[in-house]
Amino acid sequence: MTTTSRAHSFNAAAAAYAANRPSYPPALLDAVEELAGRPLAGARVADVGAGTGIATALLHERGAQVVAVEPGDGMAEQFRRTLPGVPVVRGDGNNLPLADASADFITYAQAWHWTDPDRSAPEAMRVLRPGGALALWWNVADHGVQWIADQKNRIGRFLGGSDIVFGAQGTAGRTLQAGGLDFTDRTVLWTREVSIDAHLANLASHSVFLVAGEKATRDFTDQERTVLRDLFPQGMVREEYAVDLCVAIR
Template sequence: MPDMTRAEGRDEFRQARSFGAAADAYERGRPSYPPEAVAWLVPQDARTVVDVGAGTGKLTRALRAPGREVVAVEPSIGMREQFSHVLPDMRVLDGTGESIPLPDASVDVLVCAQAWHWVNPDRAVPEAARVLRPGGRLGLVWNFRDVSVPWVAELDRILRDCAAAPTNARQVEHVGAPFGPVERQDFRWSHPVSAGEVVDMVASRSYVITLEPAAREELLSRVRTLLDAERPAEMPYVTECHRAELAAR
């Protein structure tokens, strides 16, 4: 069992470790990240990049660049298996944000996509500072569904009715010394989707995976009814990015 995380309450810990059970739905239903966001987070000349909480590698695959080494770190065996199935040529290691299996000062950029809310920042911030080279960069990113679009707001209402979503506080404010100030930038974009992919996106949420089967089926059936009525072709997202530089020693 990897190190405990912020999610030390039983339900949250169960949710943090639940993703592997729906790794295939995760891979089918979750979006990638827009190239402008990746470029804002990772300088073009970064030679070594680690993606912590990499899941099935949604961000990892977008980090590839000529002459760059990209390593993924992921605690869930189910997610690591799916990662290796989809990205057989990329390295994925067993680890967490609190315990990264890489040497000191070995990485130019550490990114964490849709996962920093699961870590214990009291341990993950010093651990990021340990593996980064002086002057290296920490990048945190989340995709949020754009609820200013009416059918997306309705989808969110259905999710809130049926399942207790975790608060997912971003914990960005916990990134302090030895990192410098945290900068933020948002990117608005849309991801083409089929109805089946929206259902997979819902089914791969930790708080849906851990529902009782009947409650889960009821939720998915309400989502299907909404999709039958709306027939969306795209899911609109706002990608929220944060970056901070490690002080040069």
């Protein structure tokens, strides 16, 4: 399974991604503003790897002037349906289609790991204005919660040891050394409650399942549904997340 095939797998599943992936808590954007030392309201923000616009929508609601950057056909199409009033340009973090010193913030939500930091870090510094902030974050399932740790192990066994499904645990720590930038990190805890079916659909929208194929994914989710019904007899799953946030200032 190559990184390229995983990255492109989202385009065929953009609607499911938009419908089932978790958003982010208000406390995350509070932390972004705190670490950046400036508000998002009125700021020029480039949201890179914007996907279907989950993070872009929150930035827009904060009053930021957002332009989205997205490489995938399917994801960009879904973005335009979701956020018709927000501009989206085609491109990726390794070669940003943006002018020098044109952004106050560059944000990556669940996306920096698809870039080559030796290229994307200098690109971010080129596009940021002096004092501007590069903010990277990932929703990571809180593996300190026992049922989530157990599910991670089941997924690993089913998919041959992959740990990408709920986000790459420890990604932020590795990012701190990426691209030669000086990052400050923060963890933001939050939860959401969804139906068992929505939880399984969220899982199935991750790249390792998308490239595994429909039958393999269906086999896993059928087995997992039985486990979750025993754990959550009321039919609602409490997903617990630790958002890994890293911010670097130009």
